[in-house]
Amino acid sequence: MDDEELHRRIDELVAEEHRLERAHVGQALSAAEQQRLAELGVQLDRYWDLLRQRDARRRAGLDPDAAQERSADVVEGYRQ
Numbered sequence: 001m002d003d004e005e006l007h008r009r010i011d012e013l014v015a016e017e018h019r020l021e022r023a024h025v026g027q028a029l030s031a032a033e034q035q036r037l038a039e040l041g042v043q044l045d046r047y048w049d050l051l052r053q054r055d056a057r058r059r060a061g062l063d064p065d066a067a068q069e070r071s072a073d074v075v076e077g078y079r080q
Contacts, residue, residue, distance in 0.1 A: 003064075006051045013044050045075045 001009075017040045020033055029037065046069055053067035 001050070001069075003051065003054060006047055006054075010044060010047050010051075013040050013047070016040060017044075042072045042076060046070065046072060049075045049078075 017037065020029065020037055020040075024033070050067055050069045054064035057067055058064045
């Protein structure tokens with residue numbers, strides 16, 4: 001997946017996240033919606049991580065296409 005595709009997918013996930021949140025202004029999300037929102041957050045973290053890996057590899061003179069998407073367990077374990 002190249003940078004353009006990553007950005008497109010990130011934009012799609014963010015749009016879905018915003019639709020969910022806007023549809024429930026002043027109301028609680030259902031359990032399924034809360035779960036979906038959590039899943040969206042994790043996938044966004046994974047895509048941003050992959051984009052950062054690609055950028056770091058490019059700056060180091062390495063092939064950005066060799067970057068690999070990390071598991072949710074790894075990405076969610078990072079310290080912010």
